[in-house]
Amino acid sequence: MKFSKEVKTGLLAVFAIATFIFGYNYLKGTNLLNKERIYYVVYTNVEGLDLSSVVTVNGLKIGKVQHITISSRTGELVVRFNVVGDFQFSKTSIAKIYGxxxxxxxxxxxxxxxxxxxxAISGDTLIGQREEGIMEFMNDRLSPxxxxxxxxxxxxxxxxSAVADVLDKDVRESLKKTLKDLGEVAASFKESSKTLETILKTNQDKFNQTFDNLNKTSENFAILSDSLSQLEVGKLVANIENTIADFNAITTKLNNGEGSLGKLLNDELLYKNLEGSxxxxxxxxxxxxxxxKRYVHFSLFGKKPGSYQEPKQPKD
Incomplete structure (x- = not known):
């Protein structure tokens, strides 16, 4: 089947027009071969939202802004955007301007x-919201x-002003005097510091010797502590306790009249006999x-000694 020149020319023109339309939309970022849906949202202020601004879901690009018109009756801005792909969302979803x-x-x-x-289907209008921008944030925070x-x-x-009214001439003079006194105190303190520094420098050797002596004393205490720690303190305490126990046993026997010494201390009759003896x-x-001569005698003639006579007690 042969086509006439007119038909061929018409087909070529249609193809050229279609190619032009497809190329123009492709350069604008719209691919006519992709399945897309159109949605609308109304704002009172788009805050710089522009044509070709991206449309995202959780940061993923799913479309772009295609057109923004202003209503001559209300002054509101109607934003038209497309969504490419099979992602579905409800009519109550929110279209929020951010960033x-x-x-x-x-x-x-x-x-x-x-x-x-x-x-939501193509042609529906979503709920519009605006995220607080940095300038609004700064204005809201800086205004208070x-x-x-x-x-x-x-x-x-x-x-x-109140201080200026209160501080009359007398008060100012008093403040000046107080500041002067403080200056004198500071100067006196400075002189005292110099004197103390001189004393420390003059007696530096004595101070060093004193610290050396303290160090030696500390070392001696450490040695003494080591020596005491090496003693068998437990054994020494046990010996002392045994000695005390033995002494207590002896004392108990004496109190009970056991033994010669105990009887001597507790038997009154024995004591009296011993006293008489x-x-x-x-x-x-x-x-x-x-x-x-009565006890030691020597007699050639065998003379008998006299009988014993009790000696006379000396008179007081």
């Missing part, structure tokens, strides 16, 4: 609402600070001194 710094651009983020089963600074300046000015022995020794 952008002092010189950065804005983007559009889809915050899906998975609690609703009403899926500015008010506080202004109030502080006013209060400071009032205080200074001692007295008789003293009398015997006294008589031997007074009459030695």
């Amino acid at each position: 952008g710094g002092i010189i950065g651009g804005k983007s559009l983020s889809i915050i899906p609402d998975f609690t609703s089963s009403d899926v 600070l500015q008010d506080k600074i202004e109030n502080t300046v006013v209060s400071t000015d009032s205080v200074l 001692t007295k008789q022995l003293e009398q015997l020794l006294e008589d031997m001194k007074l009459n030695p």
